[in-house]
Amino acid sequence: MPELPEVETVSQGIKSKLLNCKINKVLVKRRDLRFKMDSKFEQKILNTKIYDVSRRAKYILIHLNNGLTIIIHLGMSGRIAIDSLSSSEKKFKHTHLEIFMSNKKKMKFIDPRRFGSVLLCETENIDKHKLIKNLAPEPLTVKFNKTYLFLALKGRSADIKSIIMNQFIVVGVGNIYASESLYKAKIKPNRSAKSLSPLECDRLVKSIKKVLKRSIKLGGSSINDYSLVDGNLGFFQREFEVYGKEGKFCTKKTCHSRILRIVIAQRSSFYCDNCQK
Numbered sequence: 001m002p003e004l005p006e007v008e009t010v011s012q013g014i015k016s017k018l019l020n021c022k023i024n025k026v027l028v029k030r031r032d033l034r035f036k037m038d039s040k041f042e043q044k045i046l047n048t049k050i051y052d053v054s055r056r057a058k059y060i061l062i063h064l065n066n067g068l069t070i071i072i073h074l075g076m077s078g079r080i081a082i083d084s085l086s087s088s089e090k091k092f093k094h095t096h097l098e099i100f101m102s103n104k105k106k107m108k109f110i111d112p113r114r115f116g117s118v119l120l121c122e123t124e125n126i127d128k129h130k131l132i133k134n135l136a137p138e139p140l141t142v143k144f145n146k147t148y149l150f151l152a153l154k155g156r157s158a159d160i161k162s163i164i165m166n167q168f169i170v171v172g173v174g175n176i177y178a179s180e181s182l183y184k185a186k187i188k189p190n191r192s193a194k195s196l197s198p199l200e201c202d203r204l205v206k207s208i209k210k211v212l213k214r215s216i217k218l219g220g221s222s223i224n225d226y227s228l229v230d231g232n233l234g235f236f237q238r239e240f241e242v243y244g245k246e247g248k249f250c251t252k253k254t255c256h257s258r259i260l261r262i263v264i265a266q267r268s269s270f271y272c273d274n275c276q277k
């Protein structure tokens with residue numbers, strides 16, 4: 001499943017390739033995605049220009065110059081690909097939407113499992129949209145800080161890993177980055193959330209930001225014309241310290257323990273029993 005760094009990478013990719021371009025043609029092949037696509041989607045966006053692209057949580061927001069915003073969620077298996085019309089075009093199965101741009105590029109939405117969605121919203125009402133309005137702070141903003149986290153954990157006995165993956169506490173920290181951040185912060189994933197000290201909250205906030213920023217940086221340098229995002233991005237995996245590393249030695253030179261795997265809320269969690277308290 002694409003996580004926040006991947007979605008940020010895709011947003012930046014769309015912006016760098018399609019900003020200020022006009023939409024010349026729209027082809028919808030399937031509307032029955034997770035939420036049904038607007039029956040007048042094509043007409044509503046035709047002949048408009050993309051004037052900005054941003055991201056909120058795992059939603060890609062493509063802002064058009066007619067007051068509408070396209071909201072894209074990649075779901076479990078969604079991808080965005082941008083092809084040059086002039087080159088030999090790469091065909092993808094499960095392409096549900098194609099948008100032809102004035103710069104001879106074509107943006108496609110591909111999603112085999114169709115848990116993703118493509119919606120339209122008035123740009124000025126985006127913060128009131130049902131999918132957006134209840135979202136917690138972005139992890140990379142100043143709103144997400146040690147005081148905020150410490151207060152958010154008060155009275156919560158659930159494990160800290162589930163809490164930082166809770167979209168009502170902070171958005172966009174998925175399973176992989178939760179394990180990685182907790183390792184960096186030296187906190188066991190199954191610790192009760194309310195047991196974290198202010199110092200540990202500080203370490204965890206910093207670790208989350210660091211892990212996400214690093215991944216965005218790596219992703220951002222790997223964009224090419226054909227595959228902006230893929231649910232299983234190899235280039236992020238290279239960097240993992242604990243995720244998927246069960247049985248491997250801990251990366252800390254002074255530690256001789258092996259990485260363990262436990263299941264928390266039906267998701268695999270990886271940690272070092274020696275380094276994480």
Ligand SMILES: [Zn+2]
Nearest residue numbers: 250255272275
């Ligand atoms: Zn260790």
